[in-house]
Amino acid sequence: MFEGEKIMKISRAMMASAAMAAVLSACGGGGGSGGESHSPYSITLRAEKTQLPLNVSNYPVGQGVYAPFSTTLYVEGKEGGRPIPGGEDIFACNMAGGLDSGSLYYLDGDPEHETEVDDGNGGKIKVPKAYRNFKLDSNSGGNSFHFHAKNQAGTARITCTVTDPRDKKEVSKSVEIVVGGTSGKPASVRMITPANYMGTKGNVNLIPSTVAMNVQVHDDAIQPVSSSSGANVQVRILPGTDAAVGARLVAGSLSGGVLQLPSIGGVAQFSLLSGNDTGPIYLEFTADRYDNNVGNGIQDPISIIDVMPVLEALTAAPAVADxxxxxxxxxxxxxxxxxxxxxxxxxxxxxxxxxxxxxxxxxxxxxxxxxxxxxxxxxxxxxxxxxxxxxxxxxxxxxxxGAVKPEDFAIGNCNLNEVCPLGVVGSGANFAYAFTASVSGVTWSFDALPDWLKGGTAGTTGFISGTTAQCDAAAVPPDTGDAGTYRFFVTATKGVTSVTRQVSVTVTCP
Incomplete structure (x- = not known):
């Protein structure tokens, strides 16, 4: 038999079998039932808000009218027109982009989805955990979760997936949420450097004399501003300090006291090379808010001045006590x-x-x-x-x-070089004298005082006193007591200066 005849016989047999099956089905034969209808899984994902403001103040995540930086997302799975069966970990949701712009949150009150942080007063409070991906249970075929914005502008892409347990086929859906935006116009500049100081050129103390630096350019929402055309930030060494002499800026083939640089992602890079002297190097950073281009003239300058100390050796900072x-x-x-x-x-x-x-x-x-x-x-x-x-x-x-001077300590009309008599006292009599000066705060001291006058007091009063011994002229031999003339010294002192005078007292015996 030829090969072609065999193929024709097989085809006729298959057609006959199909016709017989159709007859049996029409007659209800075969003993089977109508069976179940299985539709493929489908998934939907939507967000209450697809645009959120920049969260530059780091406002916490939340729900409702007092949560302007948060939005709720709803995920739902269906089999045909019916909800998919419930269960645990049915939906898998992931941040597929925009991690710097926001995070995912449960906000379901489950302690496992919260963490403790300091409350700033020595206590602890519980706050929701942030996620980049997680799984959700299915309740009536769906669930909800939340997205909270950060301080970085961008577009967050969130994708949720559900798997059909019958054939393991996955279906997914994505939604994009736009966080803030950028004006593209500089509003601030900031210097960033890994070093707090640098060394003088050629120093022998191994302090680097070249320091790599970055300068950030931000807009009014604190978002990076990249170069749109040409350079968008200018760096200049300000003159006027010893350390500025001989210092220079370098970036690639550029070198000098002033550089105009482009920024990538809002960041421009350069290096600072020191001179031979110590002290501060002041750097001026300028951007142009007008057109984000400093190469065609600066019409609306945004400027700051920062400093880099230049040292010859590392020592403790000087200190002087009060x-x-x-x-x-x-x-x-x-x-x-x-x-x-x-x-x-x-x-x-x-x-x-x-x-x-x-x-x-x-x-x-x-x-x-x-x-x-x-x-x-x-x-x-x-x-x-x-x-x-x-x-x-x-x-x-x-x-x-005030200092005490000779003229401040006068005794009557006595000259400074004279012995000034204080008076005459009889035997058995009391004697007292108070020294004074024309300035306040004087202290007094005495030298060579006679014994009978040592009952007086020195110090701040300048007062001396005493009683002379009784003399007896009729005695044999006669008892003269304390009769005689006594000389001693009195000193007035104030601060580191003093004046000394010699004085006398005469005791008589009638």
Whole structure:
């Protein structure tokens, strides 16, 4: 038999079998039933709001009218027109884009979906956890969850998937939520650097003399502003400091004291190279809000000034403590050595607010001079600066008091070089004398006082007193008692100055 005849016989047999099956079905034969109808799964996903404002204040997630940065999403699965069966972990939802712009939340009150954080008052509070993906149960074929915006503009793409348990076929649906936007116009610039200082050129202390830096350009919603055409940020070394001399900026083939740079994702990169001297380098950063282009002229400048300290060696920062000098006497020479801790020598000193006549040596910190100013309290500021140009300040307090002078301590008409008689006292009599000066605050002291006068008091009163011994002229031999002339010294002291006078008292025996 030829091959073609075999094929024709097989075809006729198959057609006959199909016809017989059709007859049996029409007659209700075969003993079977009509069976069940299975439709494929389908899924829907929608969001209450598909656009949210930027959450620049980091407002917490929530629901309702007081949750302007949050939205609710609804996911639903169907088999034909009927809800899919309920169960656990039926829907799988994932952030397929925009992770920097928002996060997913359950907000179902389940403690497993919450975490504890500090409340700022020493206590703890529970807040919802943020997710980038999770699974949801099916209740009546659906469920809901939430999306909360962050402070980064962008479009968040959320995808939810359901799997048909009969054939394991997955179906999914996505929704996009737009978070904020950018105006593309600069509103602020900011310097970012990994270093807090840099070293002088050629320093031997292994402090890097080149520092890589970034400058960020943001719009009024704190979103990155990239270059639209040409450079959109200018960096300039400001003159006027020792450290600025010899310093320069570099970026690729560009080098100099001023650079105009493009930004990628709102960030421009450059490096700063130091010069030979220490101190601050002030950097000016400028963007143009008018057209986001500094290369064609700056019409609406947005500027900041930041600083980079340049050091020769790493030391503790200089510090100077407050000091109270107490009483300082007017018109009398005075010295006091100021001291500091830390810093890189040599130190340089300066003081403002001292009484006239007092000054500080810039190199040694020696405070000296002869004050000649109004008496009373003074409060001065002392500043010390080290070789790294870092400085610290402290406070000097003192009380300027008047000095006692010879003319302030006069006894009658006596000359300073004379012995001043205080008077005559008889035997067995009491004697008292109070010394005075024309200035206040004087203390008194005595030297070579006779024994009979030592009952007096020194100190602030300047008072002496005593009783002479009784003499007996009729005695054999005669008893003269304390008769005679007594000389002693009295000293008036105020602050660091004093005046001493020699005085006398005569005791007679009738």
């Amino acid at each position: 000091v109270n000098l107490g009483d300082v006497t007017n018109t009398i020479p005075y010295t006091h050595l100021l001291t500091a801790t830390g810093g890189l020598p040599p130190l340089t000193w300066s003081v403002t607010g001292l009484p006239k006549g007092l000054a500080v040596d810039a190199n040694t910190g020696l405070l000296s001079g002869t004050p000649d100013d109004a008496e009373g309290p003074y409060r001065a500021t002392v500043t010390v600066r080290d070789k790294n140009k870092r400085q610290a300040s402290g406070t000097i307090t003192l009380n300027l008091v």
